[in-house]
Amino acid sequence: MSPDLALLTIFVLSIFVGIEVISKVSSMLHTPLMSGANAIHGIVLVGAISVTGTANGFAVVLGVIAIVMSSINLVGGFVVTDRMLEMFGGRKPARKSDQGGDA
Amino acid sequence: MSTGAQLVNLVAGVCFILALKGLSSPKTARRGNLVGAAGAALAIIVVFSAGADFQRVPLIVVALLVGSIIGWIAARRVQMTQMPQLVALFNGVGGGAAALIAVIEFTSAGATESTVAVVATVLTVLIGCVSFTGSIVTFLKLQELMTTAPVVLPAGRFITSAVAAGSVASAVVLIGSPSTIMLAILCLFSLTLGVLFVLPVGGADVPIVISLLNAFTGLSVAASGYVLENVLLIIAGTLVGASGTLLTQMMAEAMGRPITNTLFGAFKASTATAAGSGEERPYRSSSAQDVAIMLGYAQKVIIVPGYGLAVAQAQNTIRELVDLLTERGIEVEYAIHPVAGRMPGHMNVLLAEANVPYEQLKEMDEVNPEFATTDVALVVGANDVVNPAARDDKTAPIYGMPILDVDQARQVVFLKRSMRPGFAGIENDLLFQPQTSLLFGDAKDSLTKVVAALKGL
Numbered sequence: 158m159s160p161d162l163a164l165l166t167i168f169v170l171s172i173f174v175g176i177e178v179i180s181k182v183s184s185m186l187h188t189p190l191m192s193g194a195n196a197i198h199g200i201v202l203v204g205a206i207s208v209t210g211t212a213n214g215f216a217v218v219l220g221v222i223a224i225v226m227s228s229i230n231l232v233g234g235f236v237v238t239d240r241m242l243e244m245f246g247g248r249k250p251a252r253k254s255d256q257g258g259d260a
Numbered sequence: 261m262s263t264g265a266q267l268v269n270l271v272a273g274v275c276f277i278l279a280l281k282g283l284s285s286p287k288t289a290r291r292g293n294l295v296g297a298a299g300a301a302l303a304i305i306v307v308f309s310a311g312a313d314f315q316r317v318p319l320i321v322v323a324l325l326v327g328s329i330i331g332w333i334a335a336r337r338v339q340m341t342q343m344p345q346l347v348a349l350f351n352g353v354g355g356g357a358a359a360l361i362a363v364i365e366f367t368s369a370g371a372t373e374s375t376v377a378v379v380a381t382v383l384t385v386l387i388g389c390v391s392f393t394g395s396i397v398t399f400l401k402l403q404e405l406m407t408t409a410p411v412v413l414p415a416g417r418f419i420t421s422a423v424a425a426g427s428v429a430s431a432v433v434l435i436g437s438p439s440t441i442m443l444a445i446l447c448l449f450s451l452t453l454g455v456l457f458v459l460p461v462g463g464a465d466v467p468i469v470i471s472l473l474n475a476f477t478g479l480s481v482a483a484s485g486y487v488l489e490n491v492l493l494i495i496a497g498t499l500v501g502a503s504g505t506l507l508t509q510m511m512a513e514a515m516g517r518p519i520t521n522t523l524f525g526a527f528k529a530s531t532a533t534a535a536g537s538g539e540e541r542p543y544r545s546s547s548a549q550d551v552a553i554m555l556g557y558a559q560k561v562i563i564v565p566g567y568g569l570a571v572a573q574a575q576n577t578i579r580e581l582v583d584l585l586t587e588r589g590i591e592v593e594y595a596i597h598p599v600a601g602r603m604p605g606h607m608n609v610l611l612a613e614a615n616v617p618y619e620q621l622k623e624m625d626e627v628n629p630e631f632a633t634t635d636v637a638l639v640v641g642a643n644d645v646v647n648p649a650a651r652d653d654k655t656a657p658i659y660g661m662p663i664l665d666v667d668q669a670r671q672v673v674f675l676k677r678s679m680r681p682g683f684a685g686i687e688n689d690l691l692f693q694p695q696t697s698l699l700f701g702d703a704k705d706s707l708t709k710v711v712a713a714l715k716g717l
Contacts (some may be wrong), residue, residue, distance in 0.1 A: 205487065
């Protein structure tokens with residue numbers, strides 16, 4: 158299989174996986190899911206790092222901007238999603254076991 | 261790329277799938293998100309081992325740290341009410357980064373690129389730029405730094421079509437004969453297209469646009485994966501692109517309108533909105549004492565929280581009120597519209613922050629039949645999601661959006677700041693109905709007064 162075709166195969170299969178994994182999500186979780194998916198595409202940071210590592214001249218400047226932008230996306234995305242999910246998950250067990258630890 | 265690095269990328273790809281899978285259920289969501297973050301961390305460590313020609317490690321690490329710290333601080337500091345803007349902003353910078361990567365790779369490889377790589381570059385730049393400026397405009401609208409009403413330029417449709425055509429034409433030329441100048445023209449066209457694409461979208465539909473732009477950035481990242489021949493970027497980008505598209509569709513369904521209507525509706529219905537908003541009509545305003553009596557002697561109360569509740573930071577006060585009413589033996593529930601707040605599911609996040617147990621939160625389909633047997637429906641800072649025009653008035657811009665049938669309750673109390681219409685800019689007829697009372701003021705102040713009056717009953 159040619160490399161281009163292999164990449165295309167991965168692309169097509171990923172579409173189906175992407176649709177399959179979220180096909181039954183309740184509207185309650187739409188916000189965290191959107192923000193979580195948003196964090197995942199922040200992995201473009203990997204691409205930003207690799208092009209900057211081999212670039213020259215003005216391209217380096219662009220590369221540095223791309224790294225800053227994509228790391229904001231990646232880190233911020235995961236952190237903010239975690240903050241939201243903390244509020245969803247942390248409460249119910251505490252109430253059940255009647256500890257009431259969280260304010 | 262070494263075999264080891266490729267295997268790590270495979271692991272990271274699997275982590276992302278598990279993350280999305282986990283995020284679709286409240287029990288596994290947080291763990292899923294952490295798995296995704298771990299996968300991302302692995303992939304980043306590995307990229308530094310890329311090979312001997314890899315330079316400028318210190319510079320890259322500094323840039324990485326700067327971005328991470330900005331992202332971290334923004335994510336920790338943001339108020340839950342401002343979540344949609346932040347997601348839009350994060351999404352925009354992601355799309356912009358993908359576009360930049362494709363530009364850098366194109367300028368360093370130049371005309372030696374294969375056709376497949378050029379096509380991928382064109383797609384990355386086009387979609388990435390649209391997502392970048394589109395997200396920025398979305399951010400400005402949500403932050404209310406610009407008007408939230410649809411902005412329709414004279415001949416807007418023509419201009420947008422022309423710019424879209426310009427983008428496609430420059431893309432085609434670029435694929436035929438790659439040149440840096442043509443790439444710059446493509447960038448300009450697609451950056452403009454992003455702005456024009458979001459401008460006509462009305463306030464209430466902005467959440468759907470965030471989700472759509474999120475899917476766009478995903479696709480742009482996937483295309484950049486082709487440019488760099490990086491499997492992980494293809495997997496991650498495509499996952500987000502596909503799931504984001506589905507999520508967008510699900511949200512549009514929750515709002516009861518096809519996605520094309522959301523995006524292009526403003527071009528048609530731009531004038532219908534303003535009609536009838538000028539005239540003065542009588543309404544009944546009441547005091548906190550009246551509201552307390554109404555609530556205190558009811559048998560069943562349904563609370564309809566909206567974005568205004570969250571802005572006033574009144575989540576805890578409303579919980580106090582609900583506790584008081586429950587002590588008096590009154591049946592109390594919260595009715596949550598799927599798009600209450602400023603993005604789908606936003607209200608659930610906001611109430612979760614105030615420790616409201618999510619068993620008390622009733623979704624729209626579940627709660628709607630109950631309004632007919634409800635004594636008082638207390639609407640706090642919500643407007644568009646209870647506007648009967650969405651159900652009855654075919655000319656209303658929000659017509660077709662499923663609403664909470666608050667108008668069927670025996671009495672309706674609105675806590676509002678003023679008679680100003682909601683985020684969608686549409687007047688609510690329910691405010692002028694005989695069963696409706698209005699309590700004006702900041703939601704938190706009003707609720708505090710009602711709570712105090714209720715204690716004195």
